[in-house]
Amino acid sequence: MLIDHLSIIGVGLIGGSLARALRKAEFVGRVTGCNRSEETLKKAVQLGVIDDYSLDIHEAVKKSDVIVVGTPLAISEKLLPKIADSMSANTVLTDVGSVKSGIVKAARQTLFEKFCNFVPGHPIAGTEKNGVEASLEDLFVNHRVILTPVEETCPKACKLITEMWKAAGADVVNLDVQHHDEVLAATSHLPHMLAYALVDCLAGMQERDEIFKYAAGGFADFTRIASSNPEMWHDICFSNRQALVRALEIFSTHINKIKVAIEKSESNELLETFRRAKEARDKFNKEKNR
């Protein structure tokens, strides 16, 4: 057991799944939950995800060895001052947000001498479901967790959080903060925007009922992520504004090229684009299944 006392602020899909996984791995002793809703916390106790809870952050974290912030991005930043006041000098703090630059900046401005104990993290896992009821002990198995430690980050703290995620079954890698946000803008945030835009666009068409009626399997797969939590994605958009807008601009250039190729009968241009894409997607699939 490497963490005697773990506190989870925001006991949802990610926080709940991490607690389950660490219990199973016997990596953690006591788990204390903290949430805005007491109902959620009671459910988490019933489900065996946490041992006890407090609605007050100070109470929940004051004796913790490790604090995991699992709240939505915008809320995490707002909670930092309170957490900073309540955590001990030796407590290691980590988060699970999908964008790292904002939280790192906020933590640097709030945590002062405790900033060295903050290990920014991002587990690349999840489903389109939310809440502690959806939490799974194997959610992170064979999934990547990206940590984005900065110059000031204490190597010992980083090592503990690395071990923690490994115990949950994850494959842990380190990336530079800015690089993380650019890569995720392209690979996750952009596709979510496209799925939301597509579904919203079709839902607004005159033939909307028929459109959804005749949609095939490809459409179902393609738009699954449009069922994701709107509030969470709203936060991600603003938090990763710069990289996401850039990714959207690059994408728009590409889709416009395809449109022009169709309009102007540029047969080779279109075929080459489709072939390049297929090749890249097939390669991705092969490596994923390796």
Add this chain to the structure above:
Amino acid sequence: MLIDHLSIIGVGLIGGSLARALRKAEFVGRVTGCNRSEETLKKAVQLGVIDDYSLDIHEAVKKSDVIVVGTPLAISEKLLPKIADSMSANTVLTDVGSVKSGIVKAARQTLFEKFCNFVPGHPIAGTEKNGVEASLEDLFVNHRVILTPVEETCPKACKLITEMWKAAGADVVNLDVQHHDEVLAATSHLPHMLAYALVDCLAGMQERDEIFKYAAGGFADFTRIASSNPEMWHDICFSNRQALVRALEIFSTHINKIKVAIEKSESNELLETFRRAKEARDKFNKEKNR
């Protein structure tokens, strides 16, 4: 047995799966295949998909009760004159193309008095795999097949093709030609363009290796259709140019609105878009699983 002799021109995933399904349902007697590649035809015989074959269209169809054209769109149109010359006055002809306006126009100009026996069809089924090796007897079970008969289409011919697809397990509906092409542009052709554009766009980025390395499950689902056959999609684009370009324009307006909302911090606009899309997607999912 309702079809004594069925000829399939283009024995691939769709044609092969239809033959398998009709044999299983004992809806068909003899099945003759016709293909450009003799190797494919030999394999189809080995697999028990067809009984015999000919490389010559005239030989393959001259005594058929029903001819199914399963070749790619552009090829189907080119084969029509030869088929018209070879089919008997009572033979019913159908196709499986994803766009209907082009083939209907070509058939009207080529088949003359036999045009009444052409029943344009489009099974909404398939995988990203190709070829007779990938054919499945249950590919069409619980999938929709859209028929787009026109004014001249003989009701008896339409009834036979409807029964044929029902025997293969499909749910058959009729749509107007133009309407079919508009609905499919939105629900299938547009998503394929987006998936191709996204993968091609990411593959061209500087961080391409990391982008694909850190891609999560959502990305895999979202881009699965980018593994589809480039030649087939090239044909679909040009065949459904007008409706597809319009769908691309509507989509571009939507994605641009999202980009502007992110840039200008239009919080409500963004949240409303995501909520509308989630609601439409959740509704689609519920109805699909009903």
